[in-house]
Amino acid sequence: xxxxxxxxxxxxxxxxxxxxxxxxxxxxxxxxxxxxxxxxxxxxxxxxxxxxxxxxxxxxxxxxxxxxxxxxxxxxxxxxxxxxxxxxxxxxxxxxxxxxxxxxxxxxxxxxxxxxxxxxxxxxxxxxxxxxxxxxxxxxxxxxxxxxxxxxxxxxxxxxxxxxxxxxxxxxxxxxxxxxxxxxxxxxxxxxxxxxxxxxxxxxxxxxxxxxxxxxxxxxxxxxxxxxxxxxxxxxxxxxxxxxxxxxxxxxxxxxxxxxxxxxxxxxxxxxxxxxxxxxxxxxxxxxxxxxxxxxxxxxxxxxxxxxxxxxxxxxxxxxxxx
Numbered sequence: 001x002x003x004x005x006x007x008x009x010x011x012x013x014x015x016x017x018x019x020x021x022x023x024x025x026x027x028x029x030x031x032x033x034x035x036x037x038x039x040x041x042x043x044x045x046x047x048x049x050x051x052x053x054x055x056x057x058x059x060x061x062x063x064x065x066x067x068x069x070x071x072x073x074x075x076x077x078x079x080x081x082x083x084x085x086x087x088x089x090x091x092x093x094x095x096x097x098x099x100x101x102x103x104x105x106x107x108x109x110x111x112x113x114x115x116x117x118x119x120x121x122x123x124x125x126x127x128x129x130x131x132x133x134x135x136x137x138x139x140x141x142x143x144x145x146x147x148x149x150x151x152x153x154x155x156x157x158x159x160x161x162x163x164x165x166x167x168x169x170x171x172x173x174x175x176x177x178x179x180x181x182x183x184x185x186x187x188x189x190x191x192x193x194x195x196x197x198x199x200x201x202x203x204x205x206x207x208x209x210x211x212x213x214x215x216x217x218x219x220x221x222x223x224x225x226x227x228x229x230x231x232x233x234x235x236x237x238x239x240x241x242x243x244x245x246x247x248x249x250x251x252x253x254x255x256x257x258x259x260x261x262x263x264x265x266x267x268x269x270x271x272x273x274x275x276x277x278x279x280x281x282x283x284x285x286x287x288x289x290x291x292x293x294x295x296x297x298x299x300x301x302x303x304x305x306x307x308x309x310x311x312x313x314x315x316x317x318x319x320x321x322x323x
Contacts (some may be wrong), residue, residue, distance in 0.1 A: 012141070016035075017032065020034070021090055026195040029302060030302065030303055030306060030307075031305045032320070033300055034322070037300055046085075046101065046141060047098075049141075050138075053095065053098060053107070054099075054107075055101060056268055056269070056272060057106075057107050060268065064262065065265035065268075066110075066111075066114070066265075067114070068261055068264075068265035069111070069255050070111060070114040070115055072265070072266070073086060073087060073111070076229055076232050078118070078240050078242070079189070079237055079240045080115075080116075080117065080227075080241055080242055080243065081177045081180060081185070081186075081188075081189050081192075081237075081241055082189060082192055082232065083112065083117075083179060084117075084125050084129075084180060085106050085173055085176065085189075085193065085196045085228065086113055086128035086196075086229075087111045088112065088125045088126045088174065088176060089129040089176060089200070089224070090196065090221050090222075090224040090228060091111070091225060092105070092108040092126055092129050092221060093129075093132065093133040093221030093224065094217065094218050094221035095221075096130060096133040096134060096138075096217050097133060097136060097137065097138075097139065097214075097215065097216065097217025097221060098138075098217075098272060098276055099138060100138025100139075101137065102158075104126065104130060105127055109122045109123045109313070111205075111244070112125065116243070120244065124179070125176060125180065127180065129170065131168060131172050132165065132169040132200065132204075133169075133204075133216075133217040135161045135165060136149030136158070136214070137217065139215075140154075140214040140216070141279075143157050143161070143213055154213055155213065158208050158209070158213040159208065159209045161208055162205050162207070162208025162209045163205070163209070164214070165204060165208075166202070166204050166205045167259065168241055169201035170197045170198065170201050171197075173196045173197040173200075174197070177189060181241060188237050188239070189237050191231075192231065192232070194259045196224055196228050197227060199223055199227040199228070200220045200223070200224035202222040203223040203224070204216055204217075204220040207219050207220060212280045213281040214221040214280045214285065215277055217283070218273065218276060219277070219281075222246070222273065223274070249253070277301055297323050298323065299322065299323050300322040300323070303322040304320070304321055304322040304323060305321065305322075306319075306320075307322075308320070
């Protein structure tokens with residue numbers, strides 16, 4: 001019905017409360033407390049990460065560094081197919097791992113539009129690319145939440161994902177380019193598609209199975225991005241593909257920047273990468289989880305242990321925590 005996202009979310013929340021109270025028989029107070037608990041979970045662990053990532057992006061825009069970032073990507077290749085692989089798929093995966101939710105689509109789309117992509121197709125491409133990394137988004141938040149719901153080991157959940165999704169990760173780059181152009185133009189860049197997909201899928205498989213749950217997307221995206229950048233230094237497509245309307249703009253303004261300027265523009269994102277990866281490898285999160293002062297927990301009165309799980313969801317009746 002063409003409602004705004006906040007209004008649609010509000011309608012969904014009200015509908016859920018009405019179903020719970022009028023049809024399931026949940027007391028009004030408990031239903032509203034459930035909604036507030038969910039909102040708190042969304043605002044603090046999740047919303048804070050998204051806010052920080054968008055803040056980082058806004059700094060890049062306001063300082064003019066975003067233009068340098070776009071120029072550095074265009075300097076690697078002017079081919080729109082390859083730019084989509086690098087930004088929508090590889091860079092988008094890094095942003096998905098660091099922030100998740102709408103952030104990678106927003107930032108990657110802005111990069112693509114700045115390079116000359118049409119706005120709506122750019123958003124579609126970024127959404128398609130986000131299929132591969134989304135399970136480990138926002139430092140593994142979907143798996144963390146799944147662990148809370150199922151009481152299964154998060155390492156097992158990650159390993160299962162890491163055996164299924166690499167297959168998808170091999171397909172998505174091909175699908176991404178094919179969405180842009182016919183099969184003939186898609187096969188022209190098949191070597192790059194394979195390099196992009198295989199490097200990402202292999203890293204995703206190894207990291208998700210054997211190393212760290214929270215960093216799968218960030219590491220896989222970074223490996224894919226670096227491997228693609230190196231590959232494009234030694235391999236070029238036979239022809240550069242651009243959108244038809246761009247043919248007249250071939251000599252559009254193309255600024256050159258020094259290596260120092262390029263490094264400075266990407267530095268905030270590099271700092272983010274180093275800190276997040278370091279945090280994960282040193283298992284800081286797990287160490288802090290064991291400290292009551294660093295991980296305070298509050299039971300919601302009137303809701304905690306008031307809802308029960310029953311067979312077949314659980315083998316025996318089990319009270320549901322609301323913390």
